[in-house]
Amino acid sequence: MASREVMDYMQGKKQTQRLLDKLKSTLRSVNVVLDDAEEKQIINSDVKEWLDELKDAVYDAEELLSDIKTEVLKRKLEADQSGSSISKVQQLFSDSFLSFDEGIEPKIEEIFERLDFIAKEKDVLDLKVGVARRTKMRLLATSLVEDSSVYGREEDKERITKLLLSDDVIDDRISVIPIVGMGGIGKTTVAQLVYNDVRVKQHFDLLAWVCVSDEFDIVRVTQVICGFVTLRTCDIADLILLRYPRKTVGGYLQSMPSSVISAHPNLEVIGRQIVRKCKGLPLAAKSLRGLLRSKFSMKEWENVLKSDIWELSNKESNILPALWLSYYYLPPHLKRCFAYCSIFPKGYEFTKSRLVLLRMAEDFSRQEKKKPLEEVGVDYFNELV
Template sequence: MLHFLGWLFPSFNFLFYDSHVKEWVDELKDAVYDAEDLLDEIANQDLQRKMETDPQTSAHQVWNIFSNSLNPFADGVESRVEEIIDRLEFLAQKKDVLGLKQGVGEKLFQRWPSTSVVDESGVYGRDDNKEEIIKMLVSDNSSGNEIGVISIVGMGGIGKTTLTQLVYNDESVKKYFDLEAWVCVSEEFDLLRITKTIFEATTSRGFTSDVNDLNFLQVKLKESLNGKKFLLVLDDVWNENYNNWDRLRTPLKVGSNGSKIIVTTRSENVALVMRSVHTHRLGQLSFEDCWWLFAKHAFENGDPSAHPYLEAIGKEIVKKCQGLPLAAKTLGGLLHFKVQADEWDNILRSEMWDLPSNEILPALRLSYYHLPSHLKQCFAYCSIFPKDYQFQKERLVLLWMAEGFLQQPKSKKRMEEVGDQYFHELLSRSFFQKSSSRNSCFVMHDLVNDLAQLVSGEFCIQLGDGWGHETYEKVCHLSYYRSEYDAFERFANFIEVKRLRTLFTLQLQFLPQSYLSNRILDKLLPKFRCLRVLSLFNYKTINLPDSIGNLKHLRYLNVSHSDIKRLPETVCPLN
């Protein structure tokens, strides 16, 4: 199974280009889900047998409860196993026809290397950030003889490179340092290329494009930096390997006291690996600054006064950007020379991934591309959360555990500790952000939420009022906000869904208790035999039916803040 999961998530890199690959991925997901369900059933049967033979348990009671359970050698299980194996083998052959190779992803989009050149007139809202970084650059805050490393961390498109360009070109900075060098590192940490670029920027001896001897370059670089106070910018760093960084740093140590390195990265782990003396977490622009950035690119001379009827629509579009400079700039450029209100309104109503010539999601997809497979799965699951939804780390970890997303640790770590590690990995890479209004909660940026919905596709959905969909058969994870009274009709379209794994009630603060139709509990719930997560949070009256004991895969049940008096005895044997 792990072999096929290894194919599943790298292939997401192709989803944005080829409909045939998307169809193949959906088929593979279907097969993997079916295989997981069957393996879980067999594992449950094995557990029940152990409980039956354990003299410390009420074996006969347990066995009676599970009298209708699966026998691995009966009820057609063997044929189901063979059918799934045939499907997986067919899909493995089909991948060769599609030209897919494990661990190899198609390059997402053309990324030009950054340079130190900046148009300062097009930058808004970064004066305070600039002054803070400059103050650290010209102060002696390094540790001993070590070079002071300042890391600028933030999500893709937040403006890390632009801020660094402003700092790099500031006159006070240029006067303070003897030498300066700018290197766009990007995804591949090419030690030879980086060393060569630094050497060429800090010496007047000409280009070394024909020199590929790392030892020669490091010796010469050491000579050119000896006793000099230098500023080195390493832009767009992804490397989290300490040994790579240590090899690069070795010839730099001869620089004069006060030498500094600025690192821009999406990951706080990079900042830790590079032993940063300060980590500057770059936040979103204010609405006003984001609006003026948008206006500069959307209107002639950046002046919206000539088109007042577009200004109101434009400000609603800027709200969608949620302070992300790349989004404001891209959408503004997309609307330049468009003066019809319906064209602007179309952009406002469009999903971000449907927009033409869109650089926003490709920039964010790059972060997703670099996630390991197990984190991609955990992130995609977060598409059950609506935009601006505040969630708790502990609750999300429990959901991941229930869905089986956490890899069994080889050490003595508890699964909760593994989930905590996964969560902080996503947090450090800016997929999650701390809530500004509730200290114990986290949120996703709206555009990161868009990305989660894009990669999860039709398998994760949020049920809203008036929500419609062409097909429900692929739905595995369903979330919804409670209404005052949740009638059976609201969920009737899901009665034929075969593999629903998540039925999750989204929590709203200060919303009073709701009522839930008994028909949902008695008629609909028993049909969701693959259910792993069931949240019936804050319903006023709930009488869970005995048939809940037939939900053999159920691992998470939340009936908190409800008026439930007791749980059926059939719940007890569920694991």
């Protein structure tokens, strides 16, 4: 609303300006309860539906403002190309916006009424006012990469490695060693440890690593395996020609607890209680470490420890509570940037520069003084990393 194009458009349009001011005021009244709504939506479907309706209405408002900016820029470009004087440009704006204005004000009125209705529902849902204090995360300048040591998986790794190195062969059947457990327990990490073990590399003539996504495609997976074997791109689409693999299932690996030690003694007691809530899940502990590493207040740590999100059951959500928390405490502008990544399929590789440009196209980067939008987008990316 504060962009130069929108401000230029508003000059002399008192009724339109009043409508936008009312819209802005309504958005402020909703904004103060967003934090409470985002936490409650996990266990309250009515709140989740309210948030979804709010997002839809805000997106419509954003689209309307984008139309205004586009129209203003288009008219300025036409004026520049025609070499018109300032007075002629003003006249051009006045004439060309007549038809545009007729459609804009009713749209603003409609969006305002919709948002006003949604805003009044916040009282029915008992949403509380209060914005959580969120500190901006900053990367430490260092040439060292993050320590990727793995704890508590030595026994699991050895058991699987011994199975792989065993000469016990039953007929000519393909052996499968499944590693079973909920998301974040460290299944992939154990597989990577085994795959990169020197003994395993020396024992087998050929090793192949294939990532299977949620949308399982047996043809694609088998093509990748054949590519490892032949060292060529495999385009065969016939499963029989691809030697369709037979599968056997069995085995189960137990999880082992991880531990996190706080860098601040006064927070260690709370930190250990939070770790116990992670129930031995490495991904949970790692994500909360990223969340809490920039927070040094006892109150902030206690808020995480006592959050209702921990009480979620598997039936209510298939997302780890610790991951919900790490998302919940993100600043609003980073939430949008993070959620945008969900449009990519699992396992999809993207580059930082392309992702930054895509987010810029969606107007996710907020303008900062003396800083190009692309640099702002890179800052957002680094904060999320």
